Amino acid sequence: MTTSVPAGTSGALTGATGILTGDQYRASLDDGREVWLSGKRVDNVATHPAFSGVVDEFARLLDLRHDPEHVELSTFVSPETGNRVSQAYSMPTTPEELRAKFAASEWWMRESLGQLGRSPDFMSNVVVGLRDYAPELAAVREEFGKNAVAYHRYASEHDLVLTHALGDPQIDRSADPRKDDTLSLHIVEENADGVVVRGAKQLATLAPFSHEVLVYLNGVTAARGAEKFVLWFALPMNAPGLRILCREPYSLDAEGHTHPLGRRFDEQDAMLFFDDVLIPWDRLFLLGDSMTAIKGLVRINAWSLQSTHIRFLQRLRVFVSVAKMVAHSIGVDTFRGIQEQLGELISYAETLELGIIGAEAAAERTPGGLLAPRVSYGLGFWSAGVSARVAEILRQIGSSGLIMQPSEADLTSELRPTLETYMRGHDIGVDEKSRLFRIAWDLVGSGFGSRQELYEYLHRGEPGAGRTRLWRSYDSSAVDAQIRDLISRP
Known part of the structure; x- marks a missing residue:
């Protein structure tokens, strides 16, 4: 199925059916997009062997929302069309609506x-955040606010799967982007139809599997006062002139050594190249206003940040279970040091869980009138910091066993009797033990695992810069006054 690039989103609900099925999602990816992998253009993302496992996983998740067991939890009825739409697009105004929103997030992450x-x-x-920020965008230009409202409606009713692209290419980060247009995406022309942009953006996670990309300012460029680089817009992945370059995939099996997580969850990362791409006026949300962009970076992530916390909590719980099972499989879970390490893993999961509960309980009303979790960037940077330690604990517990496990092909070969003798575990057969350790390897040792760890460290923003922003914005005035009072007298 090939779909044309929509001319705009204002009121464009023709043909919108709400939540997609898995088959509809697969078909929607065959839209003429220009995806490159290993020097070749990909004909169809949904059927390419490097991508099909992940597409199948997304299709499974999308189909589950139609199941009577999950439909009420994961969706709600659009008051405008009567379509079932994803809870992720809901705009909560009460604690009950906020709870329903994040109960759906918890379901996705489990x-x-x-x-x-x-x-x-x-x-x-993020799109909910964009919609909530519409009044501030309208203050810059009335049409920008209207476009944000219309895009939320369009994305929710068409059940768009989205990526975003914020970073500039790593060419020379010491250079001033105002003097070298090649370092940042920028406008080369304005005309009656919209603006024409040229340049590149990274790192668009999920790009080949998405329907559209949302591009908005990275804060570093804005802080430098480079107004010409302030661009917020949405664009279909099949837009003329947009090329998608994918990194090496981690989803392919090698000689029968399966990657049980990489095969299902390698969501891909990509560079986006914009070769004089037209952005229609009704797909633009902001141009040329750095302060509105900088303030908006916090505002539009009010709900997505909580979603990230919920996902990382589930990832921590997976680490706890895998580490516990690995330790038991080799009989080391009775050792005091191993028990301390497992307890350390659990302490991280419990800390994050309490932070998530607290952020929701302390929800605040936004200027746009919605209810959002308490801003919790500190919790996010804490998560980025502990992620490496979590992986290190699993590596230490699994030790050399993470490296040497038989493949599925080995298990069905004439070596089977030998494997049962020398490669079984404590109260666990060689089949289950080898598969358990391959899951552990995919978490901490494979290319997929290494990518996941780097993602955890960076995707909330560079932690050092983030902690600096926290220091600059943290209000310690009340306690500062107490300390000054204490030191003002003997």
Whole structure:
């Protein structure tokens, strides 16, 4: 199925059916988009062997929402059309609506084992933030606010799977982008139809599997006062002139050594190249206003940040279970040091869980009138910091066993009797033990695992810069006054 690029989104609900089925999602990816992998253009993302496992996983998740067991939890009825739409697009105004929104997030993350950083739940919540920020966008230009409202309606009713692209290419980060247009995406022309942009953006996680990309300012460029680079817009992935370059996939099996997580959850990362791409006027949300962009970066992520916390909590729980089972499989779970390490893993999961509960309980009313969780960037940067330690604990517990496990092909070969003798575990057969350790390897040792760990460290923003922003914005005035009072007298 090939679909044309929509001319705009204002009121464009013709043909909208709400939540997609898995088959509808697969068909929607065959839309003429220009995806490149290993020097070749991909004919159809849904059927390519490097991508099909992930597409199948997304199709499974989308189909589950139609199941009577999950439909009420994961969706709600659109008051405008009567369609079932994803809870991730809901705009909560009461604590009950906020709870329903994040109960759906918890469902998404349980089903995907916390492995999909760009599950549809994440970016759909960004679009809710964009919709909530519409009055501030309208203050810059009335049409921008209207476009944000219309885009939320369009994305929710058409059940769009979205990616975003914020970073500039790593060419020379010491250079001033105002003097070298090649470092940042920028406008080369304005005309009656919209603006024409040229340049590149990274790192668009989920790009080949998405329907559209949402591009908005990265804060570094804005802080430098480079107004010409302030661009907020949405664009279909099959837009003329947009090329998608994918990294090496981690989903392919090698000689029967299966990657049980990578095969299902390698959500891909991509560079986006914009070769004089037209952005229609009704797909633009902001141009040329750095301060509105900088303030908006916090506002539009009010709900997606909580979604990220919920996903990382599920990922931590997976680590706890895998580490506990690995320790038991080799009989080391009775050792005091191993028990301390397992307890440390659990302490991280419990801390994050309490932070998530607290952020929701302390929800605040936004200027746009919605109810949003308490801003919790500190919790996010804490998560980025502990992620490496979590992986290190599992590596230490699994030790060399993470490296040497028989493949599925080995298990059905004439070596089977030998494997049962020398490669079984404590109260666990060689089949289950080898599969358990391959899951552990995919978490901490494979290319997929290494990518996941780097993603955890960086995707909330560079932690050092983030902590600096926290220091600059944190209000310690009340306690500062107490300390000054104490030191002002003997």
